[in-house]
Amino acid sequence: MTRKESGKVFLLYCSRDGGYETSPPLGKYCGTDLPPVIVSHGNKLWIKFVSDIFGTRKGFSAEWDGTSAGCGGTLTTASGIFMSPNYPMPYYHNSECYWLLRGSRGTPFEIQFEQFHLEYHTKCNFDYLAAYDGNSSNAKQLGKFCGDQIPEPIRSSGDSMYVKLRTDGSLRGGGFLAKYKQGFAQEELKFREVLEKTTYSQGGG
Ligand SMILES: [Ca+2]
Incomplete structure (x- = not known):
């Protein structure tokens, strides 16, 4: 005009x-x-x-708001799903999304991926998903993933987990779909304890 x-x-x-x-x-x-x-x-x-x-x-004059960017968020339910933006269509270039899983009662979280396809690089330098054992990226990193191999379930030690998705300006994949729940790890620990005790008593008897 x-x-x-x-x-x-x-x-x-x-x-x-x-x-x-x-x-x-x-x-x-x-x-x-x-x-x-x-x-x-x-x-x-x-x-x-x-x-x-x-x-x-x-x-x-204009204002901007980074919280309504359409990706990431704080998840406070005991179980649910989250996914890459635009899923199941390819995710966007130059994205940075953060998910905070925040539970109650000190119960750990477990994330299981149903689908996973990010641009592959040997060190995941271009597009990656990283998980942290706490409520920010300052916490201990639990893993950094890319490519199309579905990662093993990720477990937190406490009642929060932080997940980051970063993508660069070229090449993209179908993204990911993750299921999360609180409590599984603790049940598994109990199971392990029982298993160890059983093994011990059998070995000792
Ligand atoms: Ca990329």
């Missing part, structure tokens, strides 16, 4: 999904109507403001 067409153009901007000038555009706005809420698919949004040599107006 040009200045002549609208007669009252004072602002022109567009946001691109992915955070680069070459990323796909999400919209182009001008005039005095407020643009809609713009939601990016990743953790970056690229905004360009253009003005010509004629006249000026007040301009614009």
